[in-house]
Amino acid sequence: PLPLTLEELYHGVSQNYRITRTLRSGETQSVKIHLRVSPSWRDGTRVRVPGVGNERAAGGFQDIVFVVEEQPHAAFVRAGDDVLVSVQVPWADAPPRPYSSSSDATEDDADACGEEDEAVYVRALGGREYAVPIPRSLVEAADGTRIVGAGMPVRKGGKLLGRGDLIIKCVYLHLARHFLDRRLTLRARWEFAFADADKGQRHRWQQLKKAMHWKL
Structure with a gap:
């Protein structure tokens, strides 16, 4: 495998490797390999380096094939040629902006947030920072x-x-x-309604938590 980070696959990089190959005589030989990673490579790309492997019985040397193995990124996820990133933002109680069905923006549009717009700032793999307005509806988000x-x-x-x-x-x-608060409120109401509940009622509460996958 040829492990590469998302940044290396974005920018391209040159790397040197040293391998040990076996000769027909049984002796081993150290060989230096220079690889130039192209920005077009992706996970699973096969890269063949000719004539650097073990020596064949009939003469000549075998080829070596490297397989690109994209390493997980702390923030970005690659989806084909696109890059996805999730940004955590606090919920604002401001009135929602009118929703537009078109959520595409050019690089310049993303930076053109008004002074009154709340925005999140994302630095892309290329190093450029984008200011994107925070959506005001779950659909838009x-x-x-x-x-x-x-x-x-x-x-x-x-x-x-x-x-x-x-x-x-x-x-x-x-x-x-929000959902945690609702579960806590429900539990408080349950305990109030069944303050003197018998063992059976408490068992029903445990069954309800299990069915709803609540951890309280």
Whole structure:
């Protein structure tokens, strides 16, 4: 395997490896391999390096095939030529903005947030920082904001044809706490209604928690 980070697959990188190959005589030989990683590579890409493997019985040397193994990234997830990132934001009680069915934005549009707009700032793999307005509805947040041309490089025949997109999705921090508060409220009401409950009622509460996958 050839382990590579998402940054290395985005920018491209040159790496040197040293391997030990076996000769026909039984002796071993150290060989230095220089690999130039192309930004078009992705997980599973097979890279053949000719004539650097073990010596064949009939003469000549075998080829070595490296298989790219993309390493997990702490923030980004690659989806084809696109890059996805989730950003945690607090829920704001401000009135929602009118929802637009078009959530695509160019690189310049993403930076053009008004002074009154609340925004999240995301630094893409290329190093550029984008300011994206925080969505004011769950529907808008689910769609995410697509920054056209801020994703992974797309190459063919050694030429850069373009780039995929960066998709930014906001995850509201209040939701988990909101549902937790509702569960706690339900438990309080249950205990109030069945303050002197017998063992059977307490057992029903345990069954309810198990059925709803609650951890209280």
